Structures are given as structure tokens and as C-alpha cells.
Amino acid sequence: MPIPAAGVARLWRIARQHGMDRRRFLLALTAGGAAAVLAACGERSDANSTGAAADTGSSTTREPAPAWFKDTSPFIVHDDGKSLEARLENMQGLITPVRYFFVRNNSVSLDVDVESWRLSIEGDAVTNPIQLTYGDIRAMPSRTFVSYLECAGNHRAMFDLVKGQKSSGTQWKTGGVGNGEWTGVPLRDVLRLAGISDDAANVLLIGLDTESPEEGFRRVLSVEKALHPDTLLAFGMNGETLPRDHGFPLRALIPGWVGSTNVKWLGRIVVSKAPIWTRNNTTSYVMIGDAYPPEGEASGKVTTTQVVKSALALPWPAELEAASQRIHGFAHSPDGPITTVEWSLDSGRTWSEAEGSDPQVQYSWARFEFAWDPRPGEYTIMTRATDWAGNTQPEEIPFNEKGYLFNQPLPHPVRVT
Ligand SMILES: Nc1nc2c(c(=O)[nH]1)N[C@H]1C(S)=C(S)[C@@H](COP(=O)(O)O)O[C@H]1N2
Ligand SMILES: [Mo]
Secondary structure, three states: OOOOHHHHHHHHHHHHHOOOOHHHHHHHHHHHHHHHHHHHHOOOOOHHHOHHHHOOOOOOOOOOOOOOOOOOOOOEEEHHHOEEEOOHHHOOOOOOOHHHOOEEOOOOOOOOOOOOOOEEEEOOOEOOOEEEOHHHHHOOOOEEEEEEEEOOOOOOHHHHHOOOOOOOOOOOOOOOEEEEEEEEEEHHHHHHHHOEOOOOOEEEEEEOOOOOOOOOOEEEEEHHHHOOOOOEEEEEEOOEEOOHHHOOOOEEEOOOEOHHHOOOOEEEEEEEOOOOOOHHHHOOOEEOEOOEOOOOOOOOEEOOEOOOEEEEOOOOOEEEOOOOEEEEEEEEOOOOOEEEEEEEOOOOOOOEEOEEOOOOOOOOOEEEEEEEOOOOEEEEEEEEEEEOOOOEOOOOOOOOOOOOOOOOOOOEEEEEO
């Protein structure tokens, strides 16, 4: 059982008083929970009555929580607490509330001191390297729009569950995705302040979290994508200041591209004349398999744009009552609005069209629903989305070792009682 966030905050206070740093604290917490943290503090770990368990959550001190500030209970917790998988069944409306929005961290959420924070724009294709303060960025013209954000590994568990070929990495089912309203400054406006040369090739985004083998979590964009007017440096999410778990003070928002390009806790942007090859575009976030010939210095095909997908807003597997009801779900595509979602009860032999219930904007996901009046029994519901460009979910996709971009129609198991 995950420890409630208030309990974690309390434990962290105790650990800090004992001189423990955040990294050691997290290691102990993930390895053995509250008992291990207290043991590491040299305190007696009194099985059923740890400070954490006794915490009522009424504390008013504002200590940083170590790995997340979110209440983790709405989530499926992966990677020793570094990744929080959303439950789509919690989501009714079009915008995913922050408290239900998935979190994917390769290290841990950072507390960035916004006063001393700077964004540095540098590199051999930058004519005038600059450092911007948070105030500088907030003073620039901003834009707000809705976009889904999805981990490249969302649906990864399906390689195993559907194809019987297990891939490595976090075994996300359907909850590595959310739909947010983002506010930020176009990256191109910031790049123009610094000035970039005509022969610029790549733009490297670097986060301040440093637990990856290279310093900082980083991903490469093409100059074309970096200069696209909808590529943002976001400081707002759902009308609020960007929350810490989602990259405060500033994150990249790269509509339609895989989650990992949406670098959080941004610190540096490097614009280069030569292509940049780094771990996250040579071995990680690369589709490795027979169907994916290597590009550049990568071991396969580098993930950039997402693929069209759909999923039901139901637990996996689901249990429903034998009654007339409406089932809903979400569909999204990097290439613009979803035009149709179909559903099938016979493994895709026959399909019925679902109803779309929301006005569709370009990068948003679409909500669909349909009426169902099942008798008791075991069912599999498949859904299949098509976008306005005619892209649809393929019957079968080839395996790739790290399990990215699974977008076959999902055979959602449903028991009706
Ligand atoms: N600095 C930094 N940025 C990061 C990550 C990270 O670990 N560090 N994870 C990436 C990955 S893999 C994903 S899927 C998205 C998740 O964004 P979210 O946590 O706001 O949902 O953030 C991306 N940005
Ligand atoms: Mo991701």
C-alpha cells in the first residue's frame, strides 16, 4: 500500500532532521516503506505505529514532499513511486484535473527555487546566448490551448497481454495519458530573442533533474518542430501555475510528440548545427525491432510523433452491472481531430459507431460514448479511432523491445454480473 502523501511529508521531515538527503530517503522509502526510513534514521521502527501511519494530515507546515506532492491514491504506482498511472475511469470531462493527471519521472519531482532559476539558451547555432528569469518569460506574450500528453510507453502492457510478447519498461495499461490546458510562451519566440543561425539542425531540451546517466533529462527536437508556433514553454496547466510534479517553473509542451519530449523543470536549451545524439534518442525512446531500421546513431527508429489511439474509461479488467448504461472513453491522434470511434463486441469482426460528445479542437483528445445493455457474462470490448486525415488504429503492430506506441485496438475485458 502506498503511504498517503501527508504521511510521506511527515516522514521526510523526520528524515531531514536526521540529516538524510532526499535521494537516500527515497531509496529507503521505496525499498522498505516507512519502517526502512525510520530504521535508516536510527529511530525504532515500531511496526504498526510509525509516525507516518499516525499522521492525520492536519499538519500545516509546508515541507516539500519527496517524490510527488500529489495524493497518490487515485493512481496505480509504478517504478518504486516514480511513475503514477492515471485511472481513466476517474475522468468524466474533457480536461484531466491535475489530481488525476499521470506523472512520469525518470528521477524524482524537483523543487526548483524560482528566484534563482534561469533558462539558458546556448549552443553553436545561437548568435546571442542568453539567460532568462521566470519574470522575463512571464512578461512575454503567451498562448493557451488544450493538448493531450501521452507517454510513448502508454499501453505498453498490451504487448504482453494482447500479443504475448513482453517488452521492457513501465507496464502502463491505459493511464499514461492526460488532456491538459496549457499556457506558455512559444519556444520560437524565446529562440528568436537569442537568435539562431540558418544552419541550426537540432534543439536539445535539458531538464534540471540529474539522476539520469547524463546530467539532466534531455530530448532532441528538430528545428522545424522547435519553431512550430504551437511548441510551447509552458508555465500554466489547467488555469493554475504549473504544478511541481508537472515541471514547475517551466516545461516543454510539444503537441503530438511523445511524452518524453515534454521536458519538465527546464534549465537549458542548446541549439546546434550538427545533429545531437544522446541516450534519449539512441537507446531510450527508440523503437528497436525487425520492423524499425536504425536511424543515425540510434539503435532503431527514434520516437517523435504519437499514433492514433483510443481507450475506455473503465478499470482493466472492468466489472459492470447487467443494466442499461453508457460507456465512455477517450481517443486522440497527433494529426488532428478524431472523426470516428467504433466499438466491437466480437473482436473486431463487426463495428458500431460511438457518439462523440465534445467539440473537437486540434490537439485535444475526444470523448466518445455509447449505450450498452448487456446480460451477465464475460465480454471483450474493442474500440477503434480514426482521425480526419484517415489514420486509424491498425489490426496489428510489429513488436519493439521497449514497447513504444502500441496502438492496436485494445480488447478490454469486462465482466457483467
Ligand atoms: N525533466 C524531466 N522531464 C520529463 C521527464 C523526466 O523524467 N524528467 N519524463 C518525461 C516523460 S517520459 C513523460 S511521459 C512526461 C510526463 O509528463 P507528466 O509527468 O507531466 O505527466 O514528462 C517527460 N518530461
Ligand atoms: Mo514517457
